[in-house]
Amino acid sequence: MHGAAWQRCKVHFFRNILAHGPQSRKLEMAAALTAIFAQVSPEAAHRVVAEVRERCAGSLTKAPEILDAGIDDALTFLQFPLEHHRKIASNNPIERLNEEIRRRTRSIGIFPSPESALRLITMILVEQSEDWMTERRSMTPESLELVLQS
Numbered sequence: 001m002h003g004a005a006w007q008r009c010k011v012h013f014f015r016n017i018l019a020h021g022p023q024s025r026k027l028e029m030a031a032a033l034t035a036i037f038a039q040v041s042p043e044a045a046h047r048v049v050a051e052v053r054e055r056c057a058g059s060l061t062k063a064p065e066i067l068d069a070g071i072d073d074a075l076t077f078l079q080f081p082l083e084h085h086r087k088i089a090s091n092n093p094i095e096r097l098n099e100e101i102r103r104r105t106r107s108i109g110i111f112p113s114p115e116s117a118l119r120l121i122t123m124i125l126v127e128q129s130e131d132w133m134t135e136r137r138s139m140t141p142e143s144l145e146l147v148l149q150s
Contacts, residue, residue, distance in 0.1 A: 005079065005080075006073055006076060007073070007074075007076040007077055007089075007091075008070055008073035008074040009074075009090050009091035009092075010037050010074055010089050010090055011090050011091075012091070013033075013070055013074040014030065014033050016070070017029065017066050017067055020060075020066060021060055021062075021063045022060075025060070029060075029063065032048075032052040035048050036048045036075075037074075037075075037089065039078070040078070040082055040085070042075055042079065045071075045075050045078060046071075049071055052064075052067070053067070077089045097125075097128055100124060100128070105117065105120065105121070
């Protein structure tokens with residue numbers, strides 16, 4: 001997918017970083033990460049990252065390494081229009097779709113053929129696509145045009 005942007009889910013990124021910090025500093029670390037992701041431009045976010053790195057210098061070792069290694073992938077959403085940030089900063093919609101596929105296929109149990117499983121999954125995807133396009137439109141055609149122009 002040449003030219004496609006890679007977006008790391010901020011929720012999973014938070015979890016990865018917090019897993020490598022002491023329990024006594026988890027709230028402080030979570031607040032710092034939230035401040036990073038509250039920024040509206042890559043430059044502002046990287047300034048906050050530098051401040052966080054300074055505060056953690058010496059006292060934490062693994063968490064700042066994980067932050068440095070993944071921050072660019074986690075902040076990819078900042079390259080898109082502001083109105084898209086809330087929708088693309090997390091992979092929750094994709095994870096919810098995968099959960100729905102799992103739920104519906106588990107209720108069937110054993111499929112008579114691979115084609116029948118494919119038909120069910122295809123219908124789930126069609127339903128979700130229609131839902132995204134009509135009821136819960138996350139991105140307007142105008143805002144998508146801004147992405148294509150940049």
